Amino acid sequence: MSIIPSDSPPARLPLAERRRRILETAVQVYAQHGFHQTGMRQLCAALGMSAGALYRYFPGKESIIAGLVEMDREMIQHNLRSLPPDVSFIGTMQHMLEVTMGELQTNEGLLAIWSEISSEATRNPAVAALLSNHYQFIENLISSLVQAALKRGELRDGVDPLATARFIMASHDGMMTRRAIDPTYPLQQVARESLGLLACAVGATPPVALKTPARKQP
Amino acid sequence: MSIIPSDSPPARLPLAERRRRILETAVQVYAQHGFHQTGMRQLCAALGMSAGALYRYFPGKESIIAGLVEMDREMIQHNLRSLPPDVSFIGTMQHMLEVTMGELQTNEGLLAIWSEISSEATRNPAVAALLSNHYQFIENLISSLVQAALKRGELRDGVDPLATARFIMASHDGMMTRRAIDPTYPLQQVARESLGLLACAVGATPPVALKTPARKQP
DNA sequence: CGCCCGCGAACGAACGTTCGCCTTTTTTCT
DNA sequence: AGAAAAAAGGCGAACGTTCGTTCGCGGGCG
Numbered sequence: 260m261s262i263i264p265s266d267s268p269p270a271r272l273p274l275a276e277r278r279r280r281i282l283e284t285a286v287q288v289y290a291q292h293g294f295h296q297t298g299m300r301q302l303c304a305a306l307g308m309s310a311g312a313l314y315r316y317f318p319g320k321e322s323i324i325a326g327l328v329e330m331d332r333e334m335i336q337h338n339l340r341s342l343p344p345d346v347s348f349i350g351t352m353q354h355m356l357e358v359t360m361g362e363l364q365t366n367e368g369l370l371a372i373w374s375e376i377s378s379e380a381t382r383n384p385a386v387a388a389l390l391s392n393h394y395q396f397i398e399n400l401i402s403s404l405v406q407a408a409l410k411r412g413e414l415r416d417g418v419d420p421l422a423t424a425r426f427i428m429a430s431h432d433g434m435m436t437r438r439a440i441d442p443t444y445p446l447q448q449v450a451r452e453s454l455g456l457l458a459c460a461v462g463a464t465p466p467v468a469l470k471t472p473a474r475k476q477p
Numbered sequence: 478m479s480i481i482p483s484d485s486p487p488a489r490l491p492l493a494e495r496r497r498r499i500l501e502t503a504v505q506v507y508a509q510h511g512f513h514q515t516g517m518r519q520l521c522a523a524l525g526m527s528a529g530a531l532y533r534y535f536p537g538k539e540s541i542i543a544g545l546v547e548m549d550r551e552m553i554q555h556n557l558r559s560l561p562p563d564v565s566f567i568g569t570m571q572h573m574l575e576v577t578m579g580e581l582q583t584n585e586g587l588l589a590i591w592s593e594i595s596s597e598a599t600r601n602p603a604v605a606a607l608l609s610n611h612y613q614f615i616e617n618l619i620s621s622l623v624q625a626a627l628k629r630g631e632l633r634d635g636v637d638p639l640a641t642a643r644f645i646m647a648s649h650d651g652m653m654t655r656r657a658i659d660p661t662y663p664l665q666q667v668a669r670e671s672l673g674l675l676a677c678a679v680g681a682t683p684p685v686a687l688k689t690p691a692r693k694q695p
Numbered sequence: 696c697g698c699c700c701g702c703g704a705a706c707g708a709a710c711g712t713t714c715g716c717c718t719t720t721t722t723t724c725t
Numbered sequence: 726a727g728a729a730a731a732a733a734g735g736c737g738a739a740c741g742t743t744c745g746t747t748c749g750c751g752g753g754c755g
Binding site: 516518528529532538540642 | 743744745746747748
């Protein structure tokens with residue numbers, strides 16, 4: 260049984276895995292009550308872990324916050340990189356929206372955490388720096404997508420790639436924030452309609468039927 | 478002197494005025510470090526007031542938060558109501574943006590406070606209810622503006638008033654949040670460009686020159 | 696005098712963090 | 726291979742602070 264290399268994983272989960280599990284639990288706990296209203300004891304209880312054990316993985320509460328930002332960033336950037344490259348610009352945006360919303364349904368806490376991170380970034384320079392890089396990355400990505408679509412003649416001439424990217428990001432973040440506040444906000448519907456408006460704004464053909472999007476199908 | 482009602486203000490500021498001063502100071506203090514990281518002692522120090530005195534005006538910290546939400550809401554709704562009614566839809570939106578940005582320059586803390594309030598609303602039902610009403614009000618207002626513009630034939634047929642209102646609000650909130658995080662975010666420029674894109678989305682004529690908005694004038 | 700108003704020390708609770716001790720796993724040495 | 730040593734992982738009481746809040750008291754004004 261010793262000569263088989265494939266079936267000898269470490270009995271314990273590797274350190275990185277346990278860190279990840281802590282962060283995932285932290286999302287759930289912090290999303291319910293917020294960073295600063297949630298004590299380490301509550302997080303420990305949710306983890307089934309003692310305070311001393313937790314401090315072996317994170318040197319302090321601040322670093323847990325930073326870890327959360329990093330995790331969200333990695334997840335979103337991973338989603339962005341896995342875009343199908345052969346579809347139209349609006350189709351790509353639609354795909355992005357669908358992936359994001361699928362993940363939101365899986366993990367309800369992500370919305371609230373994102374709002375929490377945003378307000379943390381307004382006063383914590385370390386978090387702000389992480390977020391700025393993140394936004395820069397998305398801005399560049401969407402911007403280049405617009406440029407490519409322009410070269411394909413898919414969009415109206417004169418459309419500014421950077422301005423469009425910023426506009427899309429602002430709309431996206433605004434919808435998500437609003438939904439985080441109000442669970443009855445029809446995010447799916449608003450996203451669909453906004454995509455239609457965006458298509459008109461850049462002079463593209465709407466993704467599917469735009470008029471009367473989901474009222475009735477004659 | 479008793480029969481003259483107009484010129485007999487109390488020597489001390491009325492209670493409401495002192496409450497207002499407390500809230501305005503709270504905006505400055507909380508914007509720097511956040512609600513939950515700022516103790517009552519800090520707020521008292523900024524006010525030049527003792528804890529006991531402060532508790533005569535607000536029964537607790539939670540009610541200060543609620544007061545802040547209410548104050549912001551009143552301010553924004555006041556701005557919205559004072560719109561000039563005789564200009565185009567896009568012109569009205571431009572006016573709204575300018576008023577908002579003017580106030581942001583006057584009071585730097587408002588941006589951070591808004592972000593703070595948003596994340597507070599995701600878990601504090603009282604705050605969430607206040608904010609929901611607020612959003613509902615704005616949604617209705619913009620929605621009716623779109624309807625009026627549609628009747629004037631100013632916008633493309635088929636534009637959905639509610640969807641447009643939500644789209645505008647999401648973009649607006651997204652821009653503000655982003656600016657709160659990153660002080661180098663060119664809010665003025667993004668707002669101008671977004672307005673242009675919005676105009677295209679609803680089929681209106683852009684507010685001023687849209688193409689190459691501020692690069693060069695041939 | 697009665698009455699607001701303001702003060703600031705004091706309260707119990709909860710905070711983030713530390714530390715000494717125990718158990719479990721891994722390594723090292725006969 | 727098996728015992729001993731070392732390392733790592735986990736625990737939870739305890740620390741010093743700071744939290745939101747209370748309360749008894751004193752001073753100025755009607």
